[in-house]
Amino acid sequence: MKRLILAAVAALALTGTAQAQQTLAAVKARGTLICGVSQGFAGFSAPDSRGEYRGLDVDYCRAVAAAVLGDAGKVRYVPLTAQARFTALQTGEIDVLFRNSTQTYSRATGLGLAQGPVNFYDGQGFAVRRDANVRNIAGLDGATICVAQGTTHELNLGDTFRGRNLKFSPVVFERIDTMYEAFYAGRCDAMTQDASALAGALTSARDPAAYMVLEETISKEPLGPFTRNGDVQWTNTIAWIHNALVEAEEYGVTQANAQAQAAGTNPTVQRLLGTTGEFGKTLGLDNAWALNAIRAVGNYGEVFERNVGQASPLKLARGLNGLWNHGGLMYSIPFR
Numbered sequence: 001m002k003r004l005i006l007a008a009v010a011a012l013a014l015t016g017t018a019q020a021q022q023t024l025a026a027v028k029a030r031g032t033l034i035c036g037v038s039q040g041f042a043g044f045s046a047p048d049s050r051g052e053y054r055g056l057d058v059d060y061c062r063a064v065a066a067a068v069l070g071d072a073g074k075v076r077y078v079p080l081t082a083q084a085r086f087t088a089l090q091t092g093e094i095d096v097l098f099r100n101s102t103q104t105y106s107r108a109t110g111l112g113l114a115q116g117p118v119n120f121y122d123g124q125g126f127a128v129r130r131d132a133n134v135r136n137i138a139g140l141d142g143a144t145i146c147v148a149q150g151t152t153h154e155l156n157l158g159d160t161f162r163g164r165n166l167k168f169s170p171v172v173f174e175r176i177d178t179m180y181e182a183f184y185a186g187r188c189d190a191m192t193q194d195a196s197a198l199a200g201a202l203t204s205a206r207d208p209a210a211y212m213v214l215e216e217t218i219s220k221e222p223l224g225p226f227t228r229n230g231d232v233q234w235t236n237t238i239a240w241i242h243n244a245l246v247e248a249e250e251y252g253v254t255q256a257n258a259q260a261q262a263a264g265t266n267p268t269v270q271r272l273l274g275t276t277g278e279f280g281k282t283l284g285l286d287n288a289w290a291l292n293a294i295r296a297v298g299n300y301g302e303v304f305e306r307n308v309g310q311a312s313p314l315k316l317a318r319g320l321n322g323l324w325n326h327g328g329l330m331y332s333i334p335f336r
């Protein structure tokens, strides 16, 4: 009996693994990548005036589609609330989650999901009305604070304010749009979320100049993709696409020159772009996967500047998201 049960458990485990390993095959068979994104967060993932999704997270979805399917346009975007995002991945509704999601211990170990590399180092910030004359977190003692449900921010807020003996009343929202409305209508003294999200949100406020984001942040918010546990090949693919974009920036490979660089003489660049080596094979991809991704969205620096940097309304500095050899934390594992 015991042996029978053990065999059944082993068979179940095998089926689980077999299913989990199927994302790449499923994406290829479908011909479309199903990417989980936010519901509308300027700079990361939001539909533009023509209804087309744009942003840093969206560019990652596009890079994956280009690497895996040879066409950055073959993406179906699934907008998800903070609460619903991980369930959508667990149940197989989406292939990958690129949704300003913070990597944490509990999410790494408790959800049956795998965390990919950090593609944006962020921190939790606070937006206030400029005329409220609040310049730091201590100035928020006794404040009413708007916060989104199902985020890392609820916990950070409580920890920090209690730790500093500051009083606050949270007003918790399930939907981000209602949170913005409430804040702009003056229902809260401050609104808290990832500093990048605040910068994005304020660009679409009726009077952006009336608000400011405090310089102080209260947490580390390492944002990155999530995939299902057990699908190592797919998780690797997502990770290495990020590495490729970072490595491309380090070696001066851009959207415009990638094709020419593939025919160049630098051995590292030749391996990265698939001119030499067999680096597509172990991922189950074409050898030109990284070249295709870079031709579709550019290198990491180009993705950053276009969506959230100087070429965007957010105007965020590279800071921690700069390359490792420029004082930042973006560091690709070698293509060797």
Ligand SMILES: N[C@@H](CCC(=O)N[C@@H](CS)C(=O)NCC(=O)O)C(=O)O
Binding pocket: 038, 039, 040, 041, 080, 081, 082, 099, 100, 101, 102, 103, 147, 148, 150, 151, 152, 153, 176, 192, 193, 194, 197, 221, 223
């Ligand atoms: N990085 C945080 C917060 C992510 C998050 O969902 N933020 C909310 C607001 S604080 C958001 O951006 N929502 C955008 C949307 O739902 O469209 C986390 O992973 O928990």
